[in-house]
Amino acid sequence: MNIPSYQSKYRQMTEGSKLLYKKSTKIFPGGISHNIRYFQPYPFFVKKSKGKTLYDVDGNAFTDYWMGHWAQILGHASQPITKALSTQVRKGTLYGTVNEASVELGSLIQKVMPLAELLRFSSTGSEATMYAIRLARAKTGRRVIAKIIGGWHGFNTPLLQTVNYPFEYEEGPGLIQDEEQFIESIPFNDLDRSIKILESIKDDLAGIIVEPVLGGAGCIPPQEDYLTGLQEFARKTGSMYILDEIVTGFRLSLGGAVQYYRLDPDLFTLGKIVGGGMPIGVVCGKKEVMALADPVKRNSKQSCCAIGGGTFSANPMTMTAGMASLKYLIKNRRSVYRKINNLGNQTRQGLNKIFSEARIPVDVTGVGSLFCTHFLNSESERILDAADVGKSNRNMLIRYQVALMSNHRIFFLPLKMGAFSEAHSERDMNALFDSTRSIISSGILSS
Amino acid sequence: MNIPSYQSKYRQMTEGSKLLYKKSTKIFPGGISHNIRYFQPYPFFVKKSKGKTLYDVDGNAFTDYWMGHWAQILGHASQPITKALSTQVRKGTLYGTVNEASVELGSLIQKVMPLAELLRFSSTGSEATMYAIRLARAKTGRRVIAKIIGGWHGFNTPLLQTVNYPFEYEEGPGLIQDEEQFIESIPFNDLDRSIKILESIKDDLAGIIVEPVLGGAGCIPPQEDYLTGLQEFARKTGSMYILDEIVTGFRLSLGGAVQYYRLDPDLFTLGKIVGGGMPIGVVCGKKEVMALADPVKRNSKQSCCAIGGGTFSANPMTMTAGMASLKYLIKNRRSVYRKINNLGNQTRQGLNKIFSEARIPVDVTGVGSLFCTHFLNSESERILDAADVGKSNRNMLIRYQVALMSNHRIFFLPLKMGAFSEAHSERDMNALFDSTRSIISSGILSS
Numbered sequence: 001m002n003i004p005s006y007q008s009k010y011r012q013m014t015e016g017s018k019l020l021y022k023k024s025t026k027i028f029p030g031g032i033s034h035n036i037r038y039f040q041p042y043p044f045f046v047k048k049s050k051g052k053t054l055y056d057v058d059g060n061a062f063t064d065y066w067m068g069h070w071a072q073i074l075g076h077a078s079q080p081i082t083k084a085l086s087t088q089v090r091k092g093t094l095y096g097t098v099n100e101a102s103v104e105l106g107s108l109i110q111k112v113m114p115l116a117e118l119l120r121f122s123s124t125g126s127e128a129t130m131y132a133i134r135l136a137r138a139k140t141g142r143r144v145i146a147k148i149i150g151g152w153h154g155f156n157t158p159l160l161q162t163v164n165y166p167f168e169y170e171e172g173p174g175l176i177q178d179e180e181q182f183i184e185s186i187p188f189n190d191l192d193r194s195i196k197i198l199e200s201i202k203d204d205l206a207g208i209i210v211e212p213v214l215g216g217a218g219c220i221p222p223q224e225d226y227l228t229g230l231q232e233f234a235r236k237t238g239s240m241y242i243l244d245e246i247v248t249g250f251r252l253s254l255g256g257a258v259q260y261y262r263l264d265p266d267l268f269t270l271g272k273i274v275g276g277g278m279p280i281g282v283v284c285g286k287k288e289v290m291a292l293a294d295p296v297k298r299n300s301k302q303s304c305c306a307i308g309g310g311t312f313s314a315n316p317m318t319m320t321a322g323m324a325s326l327k328y329l330i331k332n333r334r335s336v337y338r339k340i341n342n343l344g345n346q347t348r349q350g351l352n353k354i355f356s357e358a359r360i361p362v363d364v365t366g367v368g369s370l371f372c373t374h375f376l377n378s379e380s381e382r383i384l385d386a387a388d389v390g391k392s393n394r395n396m397l398i399r400y401q402v403a404l405m406s407n408h409r410i411f412f413l414p415l416k417m418g419a420f421s422e423a424h425s426e427r428d429m430n431a432l433f434d435s436t437r438s439i440i441s442s443g444i445l446s447s
Numbered sequence: 448m449n450i451p452s453y454q455s456k457y458r459q460m461t462e463g464s465k466l467l468y469k470k471s472t473k474i475f476p477g478g479i480s481h482n483i484r485y486f487q488p489y490p491f492f493v494k495k496s497k498g499k500t501l502y503d504v505d506g507n508a509f510t511d512y513w514m515g516h517w518a519q520i521l522g523h524a525s526q527p528i529t530k531a532l533s534t535q536v537r538k539g540t541l542y543g544t545v546n547e548a549s550v551e552l553g554s555l556i557q558k559v560m561p562l563a564e565l566l567r568f569s570s571t572g573s574e575a576t577m578y579a580i581r582l583a584r585a586k587t588g589r590r591v592i593a594k595i596i597g598g599w600h601g602f603n604t605p606l607l608q609t610v611n612y613p614f615e616y617e618e619g620p621g622l623i624q625d626e627e628q629f630i631e632s633i634p635f636n637d638l639d640r641s642i643k644i645l646e647s648i649k650d651d652l653a654g655i656i657v658e659p660v661l662g663g664a665g666c667i668p669p670q671e672d673y674l675t676g677l678q679e680f681a682r683k684t685g686s687m688y689i690l691d692e693i694v695t696g697f698r699l700s701l702g703g704a705v706q707y708y709r710l711d712p713d714l715f716t717l718g719k720i721v722g723g724g725m726p727i728g729v730v731c732g733k734k735e736v737m738a739l740a741d742p743v744k745r746n747s748k749q750s751c752c753a754i755g756g757g758t759f760s761a762n763p764m765t766m767t768a769g770m771a772s773l774k775y776l777i778k779n780r781r782s783v784y785r786k787i788n789n790l791g792n793q794t795r796q797g798l799n800k801i802f803s804e805a806r807i808p809v810d811v812t813g814v815g816s817l818f819c820t821h822f823l824n825s826e827s828e829r830i831l832d833a834a835d836v837g838k839s840n841r842n843m844l845i846r847y848q849v850a851l852m853s854n855h856r857i858f859f860l861p862l863k864m865g866a867f868s869e870a871h872s873e874r875d876m877n878a879l880f881d882s883t884r885s886i887i888s889s890g891i892l893s894s
Contacts, residue, residue, distance in 0.1 A: 020550055027553035029741035033568040034756035037545055038743055046546045049539030057547055068541035069758040077539040085536045092496030092524040093532070093724035093768065094515035096860070098484055099493045100504055103467055106474035121480040123726045124570045124757050130604060138621030155755030157577060158604050164748050172753040173739070174585030182623055272758060277540035279570045279726040279759035292620070294476035296485055301611050306619040308602030309481035310571050311516040311719060312726035316493075317764075321540065413543070 004399075006444055007041065010406035016057040017044040036216075039398065039414040044405075049076035051423035054411060062411035063428055065418030070215075070247055070370070071272035073340070074328055075423025081276045084324035085317060093317050101319035108326050109274065109282070112254050115265065118290035120283045121319075123312040125246040125271035126154025128281030129209065131293075131307035132267045133158060135283065136207030136240035138292045138305035139266075144201050146208040148188045150386020152216030153209060153244055153269075158183065163216075165390025188214055188385040189222065191229040198233055207240035207267070208233070212257030215247040218389035219365045219372035219417035227261055234266075240289065246271035246281070250326070251419070252368045254333050260368075273329075276321030279312065332422075340369035340420040343429055347371050347420075350433050358440045365417075372417035373397065375445075396445055400436075403444045408435035453846075453891055454488065457853035463504040464491040483663075486845065486861040491852075496523035498870035501858060509858035510875055512865030517662075517694055517817070518719035520787070521775060522870025528723045531771035532764060540764050548766035555773050556721065556729070559701050562712065565737035567730045568766075570759040572693040572718035573601025575728030576656065578740075578754035579714045580605060582730065583654030583687035585739045585752035586713075591648050593655040595635045597833020599663030600656060600691055605630065610663075612837025635661055635832040636669065638676040645680055654687035654714070655680070659704030662694040665836035666812045666819035666864035674708055681713075687736065693718035693728070697773070698866070699815045701780050707815075720776075723768030726759065779869075787816035787867040790876055794818050794867075797880050805887045812864075819864035820844065822892075843892055847883075850891045855882035 003011075011018065021042035024031035032038045044056040052075055054062045064076070074081065088101075102121060110116050122128050133145045145158070149167050153159040160171050162185040184201050186194040188210075198205060208230050214220040234241035243265040249256035250273040257263060267285035274280055283290070291297070298304035312318070329336060348364045348371050355362040361376040363383040374383045375393035383389055397415060404410040410432060412418045439445060450458075458465065468489035471478035479485045491503040499522055501511045511523070521528065535548075549568060557563050569575050580592045592605070596614050600606040607618050609632040631648050633641040635657075645652060655677050661667040681688035690712040696703035697720040704710060714732035721727055730737070738744070745751035759765070776783060795811045795818050802809040808823040810830040821830045822840035830836055844862060851857040857879060859865045886892060 020547060021545070023554070024545065024550050025743075027550060027557060027565065028567060029565050029737050029739075030743040032545055032742070033549060033761040034758075035742040035751075035753070036756075037543075043545045045550070046542040046544045047538070049542055054542060054544065066543050068543035071541055071543070071758065076542075077537060081540070082536050085540070086533055089529050089532045089536065090524060091494070093528070094518055095493040095496055095501060095523075096484075096513050096515035096518070097493045097501065098468070098471065098479055098490045100467060102480060103471050103474060103492070107470070110474060118474065118476050120475060122571075124574065124755075124759060126574060126755060126757055127571065127602070131602070134604070134621035136621075137623065138619070141620070143623050155574070155578070155753065155757060156603065157581070160753060169749055172585070172748055172751050173588070174581035174583075174752045174754075176584065176590050176629055278764065279762070290476050292476075295479070295482040296472075296477040301613075301619050302616055304482075304619050305621045306482070306602065306607060307621075308573060309483075310573055310602060311481075311518065312571060314480040315726070317725065 004444065006403040006406045010402060011041060013060055013406065014044045014056065014058050018042060020045045020057060036413060036416065039402065051075040052421060052428060060409060062405065062409050063431065064411050066411055066413040066416065067419050067421050068277060069272060070251065070419040072277055073251065073273050073421050074325060075421045080324040080328045081321050084320045088316055088320040091316065094312065094315050099314065099316055101316045101323065102314035105319045105322045108323060112330065113256065113258065113284065115258055115268065116284035117287040118285065120293060120307060121314040122281040122308050123279045123310050124154065125269065125281045126156045127308055127310065128246070128269040128271060128283050129153035129159055129244055130156035131283045132242050132269050133207060133209060134307055135267060135289055135292060135305055136242060139289045140206045140239055142204045142206040142239065143182045144184055144204045145182065145206055146184045146186055146198055148210050148214065149185045150188065150214060150217035151211055161185065165386065188220065189226050190385065191226050194230065195233055202237045205237055205239040207242050209242040209244055211244045212248050212261060213367055213370065214386060215417065217386035218374065218383065219370050220383060220385065221365065221367040222261065223384065227263055231263060240266040242266065243268040245269060250274060250329060251370065253337055254329060273325060274322050275318045276325030278318040278321040280318050280322060283307065336422050340422065343420040343424060344369040344371055347429050347432065351436060354433060354436050360440065360445065369420040370417055373400065399444055400439060403439045404435055407439065410435055451891065453850040453853045457849060458488060460507055460853065461491045461503065461505050465489060467492045467504060483860060483863065486849065498522040499868060499875060507856060509852065509856050510878065511858050513858055513860040513863065514866050514868050515724060516719060517698065517866040519724055520698065520720050520868050521772060522868045527771040527775045528768050531767045535764055535767040538763065541759065541762050546761065546763055548763045548770065549761035552766045552769045555770060559777065560703065560705065560731065562705055562715065563731035564734040565732065567740060567754060568761040569728040569755050570726045570757050571601065572716065572728045573603045574755055574757065575693070575716040575718060575730050576600035576606055576691055577603035578730045579689050579716050580654060580656060581754055582714060582736055582739060582752055583689060586736045587653045587686055589651045589653040589686065590629045591631055591651045592629065592653055593631045593633055593645055595657050595661065596632045597635065597661060597664035598658055608632065612833065635667065636673050637832065638673050641677065642680055649684045652684055652686040654689050656689040656691055658691045659695050659708060660814055660817065661833060662864065664833035665821065665830065666817050667830060667832065668812065668814040669708065670831065674710055678710060687713040689713065690715040692716060697721060697776060698817070700784055701776060720772060721769050722765050723772030725765040725768040727765050727769060730754065783869055787869065790867040790871060791816040791818055794876050794879065797876070798883060801880060801883050807887065807892065816867040817864055820847065846891055847886060850886045851882055854886065857882055
């Protein structure tokens, strides 16, 4: 088989990465520490980052739309965060105790997200969602958690179900069959079918967890009334409504999807942006639910819902970076969100138009600063849920994204959505348009 | 009830913390983000750290034996880590991709821990142990994981069982009964009873997970042959032997408990020290087990054991801090471990002697640089497992530790073991002895 020219170009420009990847496979299974970071022929190795740019070990500079799993909303190594962390580093990275910085960051979150009546810091999103469903079960005394087919809430055991297409298969060996019986999966954006399933389990329904915009599954915004429909059902049946805002929090707006779509969850989770690029997860929610995890008032193991925490929770580096991030976003709320949301809107319109003119059926999905190109099998298809993404032309998307890397130094993590940051500009968007036109006319997509 | 003098002294010297704690309870359930960080009347709030010292918001300086959950083996804000992080901060905190630093740290771990034939970075220890048992189940096709009564492997759902005394109660509401059926708990340091239990479930036994030294449960070293006995049983029955070295790795020796006790686990987990004070968890193990998580060679969801990863896995800040930490430890291996282990040995002997002379029955347990004072109910008791700790005089331990804070500015997280770091000296140890004598003679312990 001939290697397509854009792939051989990628190999030529990443010879250092090739060697490092080879070394890396002797250290890590598959050469990576996160499955999605691998792509063919091998991923390039980053040595530094600044603003919108990733610099690899071979001296290539990529305009980045992956932006640290969409966490770096101010750009890489942004001035406010770099400055704050440089000072904090000298004061220590891990006190292992309560500290002033965590009170300040917690208080700032409450200010812009008033539904965070109480909150708990952990170190990752996987932890935060795991604790959120534990709280829902503790609050209701029920067992079943409903999640979305294709919904992604991290690698924690209870929620690692119906994540990847084809959804009818388990998410791999090592997950015990019987752990699944208390998860029920419902189809995104299909309120009727979702409610029908929920009705059948309502007596044991502890909570419904949902990403307001499906993220990992392919950047799919909610259709009107879907999220409020689930919310109403939860209210009516006394189960907890849990929004996973790890991607959307501080992204869609300062108040996240709660503000953007006017929602009222009992619990919600944060991550990514709220840590300013440092490891974080947060469970937030109504006082009456969160208070179940109060180890002071509920000082017996039978009464207190045990949630982490963990060694690195509320560490001063994360707290400091998070504060610098939120303070900047609060101060510049108008300009930042106007800018990145405009870029997102124009990009979705622009790419849809470019592909449409070339008669390549796509649906460029997204909302605000988030966007993803899906190559369809016919003009009549649309992307409304994770199954639609599963059935789309994923190989064509990989070709497009690897060609963007090799021929135009533009980086999307293959198969994943992109995000604008404060560090991007209209010029970057126009470069993406020009590169896309060039890739279309080169015939790479149909190769 | 009269407030004892050491408690009123604590209140007087921590007025700023009192206000902050009050504010904190409006933000976090119980005012904390990790249950063990609360103690009465309220914890002091740290604003910076350096070497062996924590500085609080009221200007107090505490000699720290908690040392960031025992992670800060070089001391707080140590020069090599501070220097490395100051440089890295300017290059970016989260690339979200593969990077050179992760290959270097992974390679360094393999160099000193050759049983890490392959490894995977995650962001917390709770994640690492959760992935380790998933791998064990994937490898064996069996379901049951045996853990130690009182064993602590983080807040992940599957392993949050038989953690706190009294062990016969569940670890709080929100944990589903049925999730427990695949965990079997065995008593630490009782090989006969452990093997008897394991025999009864051996056909479905996927793995045995054990901390070589019980950490959270109270600093209990293994008795001769206990760890190798479990290891033999695992080998014989084809189940995985999993060592949780999150505390002991790079702590007991450069090669951790594996080297110290000459063990040969199939899988082991790291955390704390290996991240140099930044968030980390690592699953390491034999190639044939770890390779089950290789998403490149096993590129269908049915064949690949899905483990994280996560957004922050292998982030360059953690990798950089970890490398600075390990390089220092490798270069100064003789002096560091000789020093901290000597201090540990002398401290256990010294404290045992001091209490014995005062006719206060204690068992100061530990190994190497780790130690914990347990107040016994009679001279004849000894601390061999978590139940012994549960039955010991915990209130007296809290009085001792809070008195150390208020009267002598020495900090142990109440109820938790202490650890020496490179930043401590004999002078600190002698100050701990003097302070202990003074507390004994003041009558605080019997109040």
